[in-house]
Structures are given as C-alpha cells and as structure tokens.
Amino acid sequence: QKEVEQDPGPLSVPEGAIVSLNCTYSNSAFQYFMWYRQYSRKGPELLMYTYSSGNKEDGRFTAQVDKSSKYISLFIRDSQPSDSATYLCAMSVGSSASKIIFGSGTRLSIRP
C-alpha cells in the first residue's frame, strides 16, 4: 500500500464550478501537508501548506486536513481555466524533513 493515495483523474469541470481534490494517507506521523500545482511542461510549485489538522484559506483555495481520518482535501471555488493543471498532495513528518512524500497527482481541466 502506498503511503499517500491520490485519485489520478482526469477531472473535467465547467468554469465556475467548485472543485474538490483529495488524498488519503497511512502514516499517522505526518504533520505537514502541502498542495503543489504543476502546469504542463513545468515543475511543481507550492500552492498551499497546512500544519496538522484544520482548514486554511487563500483566496479561492481552501486546504483541509482531517488527521483522524487521514484525509486531506483542496477546494477550489469559482474555478477558472487557468486552474487547469495537475495537483499533487505532499506531506512530511517534520518541518525540515528531507523526505516529502508526494501523491501521484490529479489532472484537472476547467472547461470555459
């Protein structure tokens, strides 16, 4: 079993829709949870970061962590075509941990 599981998609939604992207994990020691966004032919870039459980909001993006269920989510409100990308969840045990475990990524397409 992989430490981090992520539905690969692809996921296609109309512009303006609310998007929900999710990951599950098995290692209860994970404390730092991140979402990276990767555009086609580019490297991933950090989108959101959350420590431990709870929600964090940044503009149209909300990251949610439920440690009791070992489940994290990224919500995108009022989705735009420019949000079309692959979204990778990532997590680590410590803040300076060398080892970050990445999900396999979900490919998202927003239809105009």
Next chain:
Amino acid sequence: DADVTQTPRNRITKTGKRIMLECSQTKGHDRMYWYRQDPGLGLRLIYYSFDVKDINKGEISDGYSVSRQAQAKFSLSLESAIPNQTALYFCATSDLPKTSRPYNEQFFGPGTRLTVL
C-alpha cells in the same frame, strides 16, 4: 530572477549509455534534490544533498549517482541507462525552514524528459 535550471530539457539515449543531467540554482539554497516522475507513481526521491559535502540516497537510488560540485550545482548520472529509467526528472532546492515559513518548501526546475531506447 533567482531560478532553478536544468539541462538538457530533453534527451534520447540508448541502453547502456552513460548520461548526465545537470542542475543549477541561483536561489542560494543549501539543499538540493533529484526526483523522477512517472505516470501514476508521482514524484520519487532519488538523491538529496544538504550541503556540498553531504550526499544521501533517496527512495530509488539504484542505477543513479550524483555529484554536488558547488552549492549551486547538483548533477545526476545514469551510469548505464536502461529503458525503465525513461521518465521526467526534476531537480529541486529548498532553504532551511524558518519561523516565518516553518515548512520545507521545495522549488523545482522545469524538468528533463529522458527517453532510453
């Protein structure tokens, strides 16, 4: 602009050839990483280095070697390439976590698409 660059961007080679992928950064970060990305498997860590004298194996180091020539340069070598090393390779850098940013944010290069025939 401070950046992470990778050369070459694309490479096609044959089984058994030695190949080197290069990474340079102008971010001034001490930590550098090499990952490979495969469909359905995500990013997997090959090697990482916390400073010029520090080299560590990652999850999938077999068949690879690295060299940290300077703070800004970190090279990945495939001593004898094989077809299942066909993948997208990324170099990344990170700084030490700080109070203002208490997490390990990694900055990725644009990637090298490697095909081994």
